[in-house]
Amino acid sequence: MKRLLLILPVLLAVLLSGCQNAFGYINARWISEVSMTYKNMQGRQETAPFESRQFTDSEFIRTLASAMNTSKRISGDLDYDANFNFTLLYGDGYKEDYILSLTEQEGYTALLLPAEHSSNGYTVSVKNADKLRKLIFGDGSIPAVQTEAAEASVDTQGPVTVSRNELSPVTGQNEFLNLQLLKGSYREDWSSSSPLAGRSWSGQFRLELTDEQGKILNTFGLSQAFPEELRFGDLFQLQFADYNGDGNPDFTIGQYGSGNASLFKLFTLHPDHSISELQIKGAASGLLISTPDRYSVKLERTDGGFRTSYYDNSAGKQIETAYRWNGSAFEEAAP
Template identity: 50%
Template sequence: MLLVTLLSGCKNDVGFINARWIAGVSLTPVTTSNQNRVDQPEHSETLILKDSALIKALAEAMNKSGKLSGELDWAPEFDMKLVYGDGYSEDYYIAIGDELGYKGVFTTAENSGQGYSIPVKNSDQLRKLIFGTADKGDIEQTEPVEPSVTATGPVTISHNDLYPVTTRAQFLNLQLLDGTYSEDWATPGPLVGRNWSGRFGLFVTDEQGNTLRSFPLSDRFAAPLIFNDFFQIQFEDYNGDGDPDFTIGQYGSSNGYFYKLFTLRKNNVIEELGIKPGSDLFISTPEGYSIKLDKVDDHSFKKSYYDNKAGKQLEDIFQWDGSVFQQIDK
């Protein structure tokens, strides 16, 4: 049984946890000064969890949690780390125990006094998956099935006039080629409403709609792409070569989006611009799927992001070295 005081609470304000972008979860048993392990002494090693059913159940449990009133009086069971696709991570504390019928609780690492209560149904689901008390097939699906229709495209999500950018009477379109369309108006978060997911491409077309060049956008992202709104691509020259560059991103966490950087050559060829270290940029922004980066000079830009461990906003500067954007020391 959990050593927690569950006070009456209100709606969760942690932010939406998107299971699609979580690559893995680590659970490290918490050690205290007066006991070797809290609640679960038999679980003494760090658990590395990558099972999609567990990740989905955990995200749903956190999204359905309620904020607790007052200072939390509890004993955390695990130090929990959510690791996203490109290595970005978020830290929490969680306690669920292995006894069915009780609420679980978690906090963010930076504020362990503010608790969030996990409903009994979701807590029992996590116990069964984490501690192996039942097969995954026995877990009741508490998340409603989202109605979806097959999309056989092309469906244009972003239509951009290139004349103001290149002075050529052309367009750059981002299109869903095949996949699904679904709607979810009940679950709060960044993906509420309409959602297109599947295989996407970029296409340069003329005024009559004829394709001049194409680019397989989905091949550049490790996870399946999903967009929940129409948007405009933002153009700027970040490396000083005279060709327009642009970002396309995906929701990463409540702290921001992951963006990749592309360029449009004079012959209409689209290329991805390299970034080191890593291959994309995590940026804290409310602006969505395409943003203008903050230029430092004609060959460099900076990005800003919130670091959970540091508890503050941080900046990184990237400079073009002739072939890639390289992060530089400040």
């Protein structure tokens, strides 16, 4: 059926909004697999690439994430044929389902829709659609010059300070707690319209505690808490509060978790200058929280603990969870 090829140009001409996509930022680093199924729509003259396939290749995942991050919302009613369903599987087990309409013929845009809200359509540019169809219908390769451009970055040997925090308002001491990149890369991407476009630092990070003269008092390697390579897309400030009532300042550090939320780990600073992670039962991979503060958030305090909240796409509602300190760890509190 060819009507999609006729409809999309009209929709793009008169209905295309200038808004960013509504998925949030799709971080390819956090996706472990893309599961895709194909259904040949009646009237389409194209070769079936597969019935179902699991993509774990980083090149495919990066290309798909880039196409999603740069997609644009189409306003109004849609009339389309969908020939691909796919699921993004994240490392923590979280899944997101989407619908893709992509013809085999080069030079046409593609149509992308969230499975839960299939009336909301997003157009994928011809450039990105051609990259996808080459991987899906073609030989699976992308010209080397494009790969090099996507991977362009500057290797760094730290320390490079991404977050510098004065502790005198928190502890009364003239000290600083810094989050630093020790080894990794710095890159810039101004071509994407995603919320995380721009500068980013990725690699091995540590927390460093210093006095006002810069003397190092202690350090804490964040690889102890985060098994995956860390990425920060902006300079930011740590948010401090005492959540377990021991008088010591606690703080969160977050990473991308899904299109709707970030995953946060909780840490504490002790009087002897040591730093440790506060354990949270049932949330070993982190606290899933919907918040615009991607890298550090101040939690909602409750009696003996805190409360978190995130939006669940599958349930279509906000999910709240309360945690209480039991003397050695936080655990879920009864509603």
